[in-house]
Amino acid sequence: MEASAFHDGTASRSTSPLAALRGRDAGYQAFILLRIAFTVAPIAFGLDKFFNVMVDWPNYLAPWINDIAPGSGQDFMYLVGGIEILEGVLVAIRPRYGAPVVVAWLAGIIVNLLTVPGFYDIALRDFGLLLGALTLARLAWSYDTR
Numbered sequence: 142m143e144a145s146a147f148h149d150g151t152a153s154r155s156t157s158p159l160a161a162l163r164g165r166d167a168g169y170q171a172f173i174l175l176r177i178a179f180t181v182a183p184i185a186f187g188l189d190k191f192f193n194v195m196v197d198w199p200n201y202l203a204p205w206i207n208d209i210a211p212g213s214g215q216d217f218m219y220l221v222g223g224i225e226i227l228e229g230v231l232v233a234i235r236p237r238y239g240a241p242v243v244v245a246w247l248a249g250i251i252v253n254l255l256t257v258p259g260f261y262d263i264a265l266r267d268f269g270l271l272l273g274a275l276t277l278a279r280l281a282w283s284y285d286t287r
Contacts, residue, residue: 158284172280176236179243179277182270184229190222201263203256232277237285240278247271 158169189195198221199207199214210217228246232239247267254264 168280169284172236172277172284175273175277175280176232179236179240179274180229180233182229183225183232183243187222187225187227187229190218190225201254201257201260203253205256206253235285235287236277236281240274240281243274244271244278247274 186195190198193215198218202210202214202217207214207217224246228239228243230239231242247270251264251267251271254260254267
């Protein structure tokens with residue numbers, strides 16, 4: 142295995158993922174943390190779309206989307222929940238492909254929230270999540286090289 146230099150000038154004898162975690166490769170550690178977060182959060186929020194334990198999700202659906210979506214707002218949330226679960230699984234398996242999907246999904250959520258008066262604070266929070274997903278995408282280009 143080839144040696145890799147860390148930012149402090151030290152070298153590692155191995156570039157394995159475990160060695161990177163044990164070493165001080167902050168980039169790889171950030172990649173792992175974001176990968177875990179963007180695996181667990183979409184799956185958890187996706188599952189909750191079926192049960193509405195955390196919030197009543199149809200309340201966050203813009204009226205114009207509810208008007209064009211077939212069925213009720215809750216029916217649409219079942220579809221949304223299924224997609225979010227799949228996103229989390231994709232990030233777990235292949236973050237190189239899953240992270241950009243999450244970025245696009247969050248952009249859509251932000252557009253939805255910006256068209257509903259009173260949800261601007263949640264749109265801002267989701268913009269922060271979008272930045273985190275963008276960061277995961279960039280790190281995945283370096284670390285998800287399978």
